[in-house]
Amino acid sequence: MLGALAQASGAVDDCVEAAAWALSDNELLASLDAAHKVGQRLAAVQLGLVRELDARGLAVAEGASSTSVWLRDRLRLSSRSARQLVQLAATLDAAPPAVRDAVHTGSITVEQGRVLAETIAALPVEAGPEVADKATELLITWADRFDPATLSRLGERVLAHVAPDLADQAELAALKRATERAEARRHVTLSGQQDGQVRLSGTLDTETASLLREAIDPLCAPAGEHDERSPGQRRADALGEICRLALRTGDLPDNGGDRPQLVVTMSLDALVNGVRAGTLETGVRLTPGAVRRLACDSAVLPAVLGGNSQILDVGRQRRLFTGPLRRALVLRDGGCAFPGCDRPSRWCDGHHVRHWADGGTTTLGNAVLLCGHHHRLLHQGDWTVRIAADDRPEFLPPAWMDPLRTPRRNLYHRRC
Known part of the structure; x- marks a missing residue:
């Protein structure tokens, strides 16, 4: 050797x-x-x-x-x-x-x-x-x-x-x-510091962490372009705001407040009978027991959206992907849909495949979820996105990269 x-x-x-x-x-x-x-x-x-x-x-x-x-x-x-x-x-x-x-x-x-x-x-x-x-x-x-x-x-x-x-x-x-391991290890510690501050540390089980994220994420956005707070500072402020809202009226924002909006990718029978695992819109898997506990105190959103109360096709009446339409987009794409990107859905925006200004509608069939970087890249014009026959987005690379322009998909967020 x-x-x-x-x-x-x-x-x-x-x-x-x-x-x-x-x-x-x-x-x-x-x-x-x-x-x-x-x-x-x-x-x-x-x-x-x-x-x-x-x-x-x-x-x-x-x-x-x-x-x-x-x-x-x-x-x-x-x-x-x-x-x-x-x-x-x-x-x-x-x-x-x-x-x-x-x-x-x-x-x-x-x-x-x-x-x-x-x-x-x-x-x-x-x-x-x-x-x-x-x-x-x-x-x-x-x-x-x-x-x-x-x-x-x-x-x-x-x-x-x-x-x-x-x-x-x-x-x-x-x-x-x-x-069982997560529940056994769960803890939150509040440690007083000499300067009057309190150090917050701990470990949460998946169910509790999902509830916390649903409540805290809507309050973490920068307050305008001149907001100089770090992400950690914004999360700390959001946690304080949640406590104040809960103590005062419990009036949290509609997009993540009062109760978590749980997206369950299973049939209603499976949820009721508790025989299969469930998936949150973040991709986290939960036991049937955890799903049923959340369902008791949550607005459960079926995987197949639509109907009188949840209308997906809002046509030309609205330009932004919000509410049930955004939740459906998150459920379909899982995160940034650009090939190879691992950015989660909360970092992404809805993009019109056919631009709004060109007559494109605000519908799931004309939408794709993109992070900021790939949103800008797509608008530069070298890459092209389209919705395939199976209603999922696929991207065509520029000719200088691939003369055949073979369609590509993001497989990172795929749920088996």
């Missing part, structure tokens, strides 16, 4: 001496992809060495208290990086052979391999090896398209694709465990 690593080091020397400025655009992009792949493969080799060293106990034999402490000193790493290196080596060592092979060949990154290993290890025992193999194959396919964070979110619902009969039961069990 030492000889092979010496050859690899010599090849790296050649790359360092090569002039990047002399590469064409295509060569530059290809070189970046190749360097990344080689780097990931070498990282996998290093993890294998760390795992073998840890298994042999060489670090302890040399007097170190642990392998991570020894690595910190020998490789001059931070304590956190050394611990992560040992943990990652153990995680990948326990991964299915297909995942390890994909990491070693550079088909997936080391971080993606960690996500896949942890996802497969978390599958219920009753799923069996056959289901685990199917999940592994699907996750490796997904890894070709998604970053580790998105891959982790998709992995939470992988059973819905490979074993639908087990998916609901497994998700409910996982949600129950997570809810």
Whole structure:
């Protein structure tokens, strides 16, 4: 191995001496992809060495208290990086052979391999090896398209694709465990400071945090263009305002005040019977019990909006995407709909696919949710957005980027 690593080091020397400025655009992009792949493969080799060293106990034999402490000193790493290196080596060592092979060949990154290993290890025992193999194959396919964070979110619902009969039961069990942990750890602390201030700290369960966010978000907006408060200061002021309103009249703003406007992506029967998990408009999953508790004190908004009380198509009468129409837009897009953007819905505005000034209507079929950056980018004219046949937005890149202008979609906010 030492000889092979010496050859690899010599090849790296050649790359360092090569002039990047002399590469064409295509060569530059290809070189970046190749360097990344080689780097990931070498990282996998290093993890294998760390795992073998840890298994042999060489670090302890040399007097170190642990392998991570020894690595910190020998490789001059931070304590956190050394611990992560040992943990990652153990995680990948326990991964299915297909995942390890994909990491070693550079088909997936080391971080993606960690996500896949942890996802497969978390599958219920009753799923069996056959289901685990199917999940592994699907996750490796997904890894070709998604970053580790998105891959982790998709992995939470992988059973819905490979074993639908087990998916609901497994998700409910996982949600129950997570809810129990969150409820056990919940706390709020008010600590008096010497200067008369009070330090507020704590941890909230998902249900309580959702209630707090619904109440506090509408009051956090800057008060005009000359508002110099930081986001943290605005949140603190909003919390004080909520307390004052609650003590006085309970008259909170319609868009997030008196009671949370709960968007439930399930049938009414499923909600009433409490047999499936629910999803808030933020994408957070809740147990059926939590959904039913919120429903007792909330205005529950069905996933299919419309009817006499909730009209989606407001035509030319209104220009802004507000009220039930905005909630429907958030429910459909989940956040900024531009490909690859992870901005949440509360940072986004509704955009007319066909501009209002050109006769476009304020309807769900003429709307797309965009963050500020991509809203400005779209108005520059190089990118084009349209609503596809399945009523979801897709974006056409400029011709200089993709001569075929192949439609692209945001898969980050997709709910499996």
